[in-house]
Amino acid sequence: MSNEINDPVFQLVKSLTRSEKRHFRLFTNRQGSNEGLKFLQLFDAMDSQEQYDDEKILQQVPSIKRVQLANLKANLYKQMLSSLRLYHGSQNMxxxxxxxxxxxxxxxxxxxxxxxxxxxxxxxxxxxxxxxxxxxxxxxxxxxxxxxxxxxxxxxGKAESLSEEAIEIASHVSRIHSLSNVALRLYGMYINLGHARNREDHDAITAYFKANLPELNIRTASFLERLYYYQSNVWYYYVIQDFRSCYRYAQKWVDLFEEYPEMKNPHTTQYIKGLHNLLLALYNLLYYTKFVKVLDRLEAFASDKDRRSNPNTDVLLFLYIYTNKINAFFMKGNFSEGVQLVPELLKLLKQYQAQLDPHRMLVFYFKIASLYFGSGDNRMAIKYLNKIIHYKDINLREDIQCFARILNLIAHYDAGDDYELDYQIRSVYRFLGKMNDQQQMQVEIFKFLRNLGNITPHELKDAFITLKEKLITIAANPFERRPFLYLDIISWLESKIENVPVQEIMQRKFSNLK
Structure with a gap:
């Protein structure tokens, strides 16, 4: 017996909508052959299963022999793709x-x-x-x-005109590839490391960006050239934490689609990615009023019945909308309200599991853990942080791997679990030693947590105040701000000093921003 849940043929069968299935059957019946009948029977048998089981397939369709199954599956896969190509052809230029x-x-x-x-x-x-x-x-x-x-x-005259056309278009294509390569490479750097950790990271990323970004005349550049040029700048400034410049280019990215509204349909994913990156920049700038307007715009696009809908755009809209909904709760400090969104989010994460990469899952686990931590539910925060900590590939999103462990330490402290705290300190110290990623904020937190046993209760408030002052000084260094993008440790310390919930501190700060 074989339960191949990830069998590609089975996955494609189960992904089809009702109308796509009807079209496939009509497409198949045109062939009118016994072979066509067999792979249609295989299709129906797979469609009836919740999990793929080749033994049950052979029992359901006795006319299919075991030796035929592999070839029939390959043929079925090809026929489904041909049918889908025909079905969706009118929507794809x-x-x-x-x-x-x-x-x-x-x-x-x-x-x-x-x-x-x-x-x-x-x-x-x-x-x-x-x-x-x-x-x-x-x-x-x-x-x-x-x-x-x-x-x-x-x-x-045709030879000359064709040659000139070819040279001109080839130059545009070459620039498009050069620009998209830069954007992709910078995004890859971010996936692996997150934001620049130090001067060395900053200089290396800047050197790559300046050496590889081709010069571009915006006035004569094509739509795609401008798009990838803006993308490259967005990722560069985002990685080096220059969020004002990131915001400026993200806005240019979105405005480009307003200049060419006809491009929203053929380049839907790029449009919604532009809105998402604009939201990320606004989130990091704490520009809430503009953030809400852009989020409303993204949600309006998602609910537009006339937009092109397919599983790819649907999963991206889910990712971007829920990521930024959570970010809105972070900005306002409404963690308890945000926690109420978690059951719905988990349901959708399960629904889109096949389309989600591990990076996206880690990001959502960190955000869910942060919501629970901010609401005061340390046990639930630890539960979701452990999903990150126990992930086998520690090279994926090293930044999240690192700060999940730091937040885990703090959650264990708040939960009063002294034994686990000692173990976690040793474990995290070993982890960061391997990652070579200890910044001043982490060092100071370690010193503080290690010395907790030597601090008497009446000295604790002063110890929190001292740590807060040290961290404020550290945060003034541009290359030490990175940890504070992941953990608002200052607000946590203020909550301990004032003996109030952390979300109360953050709500107060949000009110002062307005």
């Missing part, structure tokens, strides 16, 4: 254009060169209008092939 390129190839192979050239010209114009220069370049390459082999009466 790139699929339509590539189909027309295929038609042009068929006409070319049949010897209908003029018809093929006409179709290629249409593809080229449509691709350029849709900001898909790579497809336009494919069409031009095909045009050049036909013009170089056959006399079509259009060769006079």
């Amino acid at each position: 790139d699929i339509q254009l590539r189909e027309q390129l295929d038609f042009a190839r068929v006409l070319y192979n049949k010897g209908f060169y003029q018809q093929s050239l006409k179709m290629l010209e249409k593809v080229k114009l449509a691709a350029l209008q849709a900001q898909m220069p790579h497809i336009a370049l494919n069409a031009i390459d095909f045009e050049k092939l036909i013009e170089s082999q056959y006399i079509t009466r259009s060769l006079r």
